[in-house]
Amino acid sequence: MSDDSELKRLRWRCRRGMRELDQLMLRYLDRAWPTASDAERSVFLRLLDCEDDKLWRWCMGREHAEDAELHAIVERIVALPP
Template identity: 60%
Template sequence: MDEEAELRKLRWRCRRGMRELDQLLERWLDRQWRQSPTHEREVFLRLLDTEDDKLWRWFLGHELPDDVEIASLIERIRALPL
């Protein structure tokens, strides 16, 4: 699959039905995906496999994921400037 097709597919997976989550995930995809190492991309894909309600609680800081790699990525996504 070429990179543009992969990005379109990922952009669709970032659509969560909650604008705030969509914006957070798409911001990282737009700004970080292309230069991210393979391992970080894999962590992002695991993040996308997570249920929306968990994602929302994690991004709000109400809960922490058990997976430290996902927790670290969430902090980096939250820190991205608007």
């Protein structure tokens, strides 16, 4: 799969149906994905498989992901400047 088609597919997966989550996920995709390691990319893909309500609570700091890798990437995403 070409990089362009992969990015289009990921951009679609980042659309969560909630504007705030969309912005957070797309911010990571645009700013951090290009330089992310394969391991970090794998964690981000796992994050995209999570339910929106969990993602929202994690991103708002109301709850923390039990998985340390997911928690770390959520913190990284939230810390990215707007």
